[in-house]
Amino acid sequence: MQYRSLFASALLAACGLVQAQDLVILPAPTEAWKVTVGHWEAQAELKGDGVVAPAPKADYARASHAGASAHVTAGSRDALTFEWRDLWQSMLRVESRSPLDLRPFAGGALEFDLHVAELDKGGLSVKVGCGSGCARAVNLITPARASAGKGWQHLALSMSCFVREGADFSAVTLPFALEGTGSGQVSVANVRIVRDARPGLACPDYRTESVTPAMLNESWAIDWWKPRHEQKLQEKRQLLEAGTPPEIVFIGDSITQGWEKGGRAVWDRHFAPLHGLALGFGGDRTENALWRLQHGEIDGIAPKAVVLMIGTNNTGHRAENPETTAAGIKRLLDEIRQRLPRSQVLLLAVFPRGEKPDDFLRGINRRVNKIIEGYADGRNVHFLDIGPALLQPDGTLSREVMPDLLHPNEHGYDIWQRAMAPTLQRLLNKAP
Template identity: 70%
Template sequence: MSAVRKTVLAALLTTSVFSAQAQAAPDITILPAPASAWRTVVGHWETQAELSGDSVVLPAPTAEYARASTLGASTLSSGGKREAVRLDWKNLWSATLRFESRQPLDLRPYLGGTLEFDLDVADLGQGGVRAKVACGDGCERSVNLIAPARAAAGKGWQRVALPLSCFAREGADFSKVSLPFALDSTGSGRVSVANVRITREARPGLACPDYRTESVTPAMLDESWAVDWWLPRHKEKLEEKRKLIDAGTPPQIVFIGDSITQGWEKEGREVWQRHYAKLNGLALGFGGDRTENVLWRLQQGEIDGIAPNVAVLMIGTNNSGHRGENPATTAAGIKRLVDEIRQRLPQTKLLLLAIFPRGEKPDDGLRALNERVNTLIAGFADGKHVHFLNINAALLNADGTLGKDVMPDLLHPNDKGYGLWQRAMAPTLDKLLAAP
């Protein structure tokens, strides 16, 4: 066990009385169990249904792009107990199989132990799964299993074990947990789960990323919906950059970021053509990227061999959205990127943008995380090489709400949103482009 993980657990296991309770705690068995033992729920982003009988099929989401989707679950029972549950899903952005406790569980005695289960992967070529455990009121954390799960496809039942500390963070409250286990899924697939238990003693198993350093550790994006296109897109961007150099028209401006930056090639294309194409602009935005994914791309050559006048960086909303990450950790990832860009582009002025607002209302939880990040990263500006700009007010209504006429999904701008971005950024960007 790493020193970091020991520190987290030590903070949670604080008294000798509690240690004695931990030694006495029996393992928690989720499967096999009578159907009444747990509230087993299947769902997607629009609806959920309890698996109260042998099977359940959910209606498809109402959105046009998801109407051909399917989601269902079935059980294998013996001797009055559910032995296994199978989840089938197709063309879904997110689906879940949840085992909810009918009475809150105290998982503190188990934080030195293991979540373990058997997984039978029938099909996962176009999908992915995550193991999830709740960590307090409104707190749920997951571990990506795409690599081991895909490797197990067609091999029958395979044992999976994860340290329960994978789901622990400072401040997490494991004293009243209502969700001891869930499988979240995306894309398409068919998997079965059995022999699910939480042990109070550590068992050998899979490693999980160190949440304290994940944002600064270079990594490719390994989400199921990205693995097929992410690396090819990186290679395409290297080729796009090479062609600009060979043509004697190297980029004068580079945008670096996630799907919001990638949107310059789609919803923002017309604005891009009017304002940035003449600068031989290079858009290095990849949907779903967190700070560590951008860091990997930069270290693999995406900005090598060029010297643009300005690089525009906006990143971090996926650190918040995918992981609910501590703002200080996200800010550390952004600082690591600032340093990387400065090292590779020493003559380039860096325009660091505040993370855009998300969610409809000012009190949206993920927007609040992003705003805390913005407060931290504003301090990275030195007024000479690194410049910070917050244009978020230009994207919001007067009452602080975010309109769907600017961001239809309350996260990604449409053509109007990209126009607002361009106009709000123009005064600062023009000065930086004109500066020697």
């Protein structure tokens, strides 16, 4: 590994990519870096002036697009343009042909010039690798949208933005990448990693992100997330004005929001008679649910029971350390107990995801569940893991229960209700 890192450094120096104290990614000779563009299903390498990745096979994405082009002068790529359309995930990756040792840059910054041609219906993140199976992205949607139509803008991010526990910068093959959601077109130039720290954009601290209240700032959520929050406040007011305050409240992410979609028939049979309030928001991580609770969603009510199930987006979007996700869940429990001191809280284990028992993200969720099980006190907070009821005897997850191996269908919500019913009924009877 040391030999390969030295070889990579020599190659970069020979190509003129190590200048003074900087690692120069653009401009660079066309052969210096491997540049690919694509999405979750397929990628294509940029070898000439432009390339388009094959479209995903799913019907809903067959008309989508992910492409890249290069501005080349005298055999050197001066700038890259990344264009994507109707994709929930797309990426432009600049990869080293041999592992790089980025430890000398740990106290420095990533700098680049960004030109945003279109981003009103999309989002943008920048990512840097941090070892085998490790990469961290920083959301750029706010500064990127603000710079649209304003020409080239210089951005800088501290390299600390890409550090997390277990990061290994001694052998990095992904020194720079852009990730897009929705639709957009951006160009980058003058990309470099410098050794000295520079003033730059702020980024979340991965150690406290899950416990720091925040609105969901994703391209696919901006238009509906805050209005849905306002809608839920109005729904709560209507229940109170009708003299039918909610006896049960569900708090969570898209899986909880699904009670209003695929689980509607099950909800109408079992929870509508309790004037249930479903506070599930697609894409929410723990910090987003915390923001909602602190902005009135459970104020002024006293339900007999609260069902909390959240965390799979912390692990899925950020591959977060289980202890960090668990800390976010603990913070939510504290907020619920503070605002609803007389309610019984049923804390559900994060549902299994992925088809097989050894699925990477399912494994993280299992580790989260082992921690949060200890939050139950047997008096006001109770833990229940209904995961086994959702799985086949061999531990696999069936698409007949979760068609996308994450979100239940009506059959899955029926299993959820039946598996939870004995415990939930006991808590409803126990509450004052």
